[in-house]
Amino acid sequence: MGKTTGFMEYDRQSQHERNPSERTKDWEDYTEPLSEEELKKQGARCMDCGVPTCHTGMEIEGATTGCPVYHLIPEWNDLVYRGKWKEALKKEHEKNNFPEFTGMACPAPCEGACVLGINEPPVAIRTVERSIIEKGFEEGWVVPDPPEKRTGKKVAVVGSGPAGLAAADQLNKAGHSVTVYERHDRIGGLLTYGIPEMKLPYSVVERRVNILKEEGIEFVTNTEVGKDLPSSELENSFDAAILCGGATVHRNIPADGRELKGIHYAMDFLHSNTKSLLDSNHEDGNYISAEGKDVIVIGGGDTGTDCLSTSLRHGCKSLTQFDIYTKKGAVRDEVANPWPQWPVIHRVEYGQKEAEAVFGKDPRAYAVMTKKFTGDKNGHVKEVHTIDVETTFDENGHKIRKEIPGTERVWPADLVLLAIGFAGPEQEMVQELGVETEDRTTVKAEYNKFATNVDGIFAAGDMRRGQSLIVWAINEGRGAARECDKYLMGATRLP
Incomplete structure (x- = not known):
């Protein structure tokens, strides 16, 4: 590697984020790019590993670790450190047709498998990946390259x-x-x-x-x-x-009151929002609005987080996200969740940061299971009834949900979004x-x-x-x- 001591000299720096309170007022990219000097330092943090596990995608205990497209990560990190951006772009495209998509929206299992991540913050791989492809578009290096001849098929x-x-x-x-x-x-x-x-x-x-x-x-x-x-x-x-x-x-929730108005699948909410935004900047009104509503998002994953962020931009009245699991720890369990498994730790994603900036607290409620929905006289949802649960696994790995008596709660809700997968x-x-x-x-x-x-x-x-x-x-x-x-x-x- 070009900077063999880079991982000892430089701290991790991922993509900058715009102010959470300000960015909820628009629909622009919530991130901001690093400078070339900052990016060179991030490339320099890539160690000269004997076995670089970051680019070998596999599944361990049901979770992805490493990069499934086998990105040549150490190679393009080194090229960025040395300022050879065009060569880095070529290396990036060798394994990934669309590094801009993964650079913006992938959870980066490569970083979970980073060798540096054993005892230090991992290399900011996704940030460097995105920066390479954006540099390529800015410089005009990404151009059409049609095939020279057709097969007739x-x-x-x-x-x-x-x-x-x-x-x-x-x-x-x-x-x-x-x-x-x-x-x-x-x-x-x-x-x-x-x-x-x-x-x-x-x-x-x-x-x-x-x-x-x-x-x-x-x-x-x-x-x-x-x-x-x-x-x-x-x-x-x-x-x-x-x-x-x-x-x-969509996965559904078989709970009483599910048929009430105001309960929607997350993808219907997100789809209608984006289509209306792109079609008319929301002027056509053809979307599910969270404006002025008490919003409950059921589901603790990325889609649920996207619902949080979208609801905030609509101007919701309140916002709560149910997570069926207990709150994770700040560091991985070295016995149950050793490296290079994907680190199962507490994370605060962009939507939670925004909700905390707007409402003063993290929107998540943990170990909560929905029991039923109740509505008003017009058949519209007005409450979500829950109970706290403990999740365990039997000898075959099947989940067991144990309800905890006395933990019943009632939450006001005008809009409920189901983000529990497919x-x-x-x-x-x-x-x-x-x-x-x-x-x-x-x-x-x-x-x-x-x-x-x-x-x-x-x-x-x-x-x-x-x-x-x-x-x-x-x-x-x-x-x-x-x-x-x-x-x-x-x-x-x-x-």
Whole structure:
């Protein structure tokens, strides 16, 4: 490495954040970039590890550790330290089609596996990753690079989230003619309509999509396969198809009063907000508003945090986030949660920081389970009834929720947002195609082969593996493209 003692000389510095109280007044990116000098120091913190576990993605105890796209992290950290940005960009793109997406919205399992993280704050990998690609766009280094010749093969990709875009990009590089079908009016899937504007601006998605268009990929919006386009067209009009439709069936809460007005799935809330914002700056009113309301967010993950941040920008009256688990410790349990597992620790994310700045306290209530909803005479929710719970696991790893008597509480609520994840993919298209599924309805296709039981049809991303990370979706899209290319041509040069 260029600075072998950098990790001893420099402290960790991740992306700067705008003032929490001020940024809730707009929908702009909540972060601010580091200076080049600061970034060089962050690159210099990367150790000359004997075994750099940061770039080897794997799952340990059900959690991802390391980078699933096998990013060449030590190499581009060193290049940034030495000021060789263009070379760093080339290294970044070798393994990741869209480092701007992961650099802005990935939880960075690479940092959890950083060797420096054993006893010091890990290298700010995601910050450096994002800075490299932004430098590339600023300098005009990221330009369309269409294939020199076409193979004559046609491939359909269903879904334009990170898995679909990665598959399309790779197949196009191989020279195939690729058509991507998206049921919504904008490309990007949950990148566009599931992640709020201040966390991943649509302009970031759009600039990459425009490059893909110039490289020859055809995008067809407002077209749902199985509804607007017969599923049979995938087999009749294309030589192969890759299903990347995501896992969009919401998990629900089977509690009394669930049918009351004012209780919404988080994705319906986030989708309508972003669409109205992009369409009319909210002037059309076609969104679920939290303005002046007591808001309860049920779910302690990233989507719940995005709901917090969005509700604050609407001008909610109060804000509470239920987390079914107890509050984590400030440092990892070295016995139960040793390195390089993803550190299970207490984190304060951007939405919680904003809520604390506006309301004076962290919005989370821990170890809380919803028992029922009650409403007013108009059938609109007005209260959420909860009880505290203790979560344990049996010998087979199954969760056991034990209610704690005497901990019942009633919370005022005008708007309840369910952010408890997804059960799997929608089934209509899958059934029409005759594609086999696993028990939890995900498409049955072996990892690293991605082929379904139907000849010429592959599956990747959340549709195959279930709800997961952006970086896993990119991994799977690339892998499915490789296997699809091999199916079409008998061999492949795709990584």
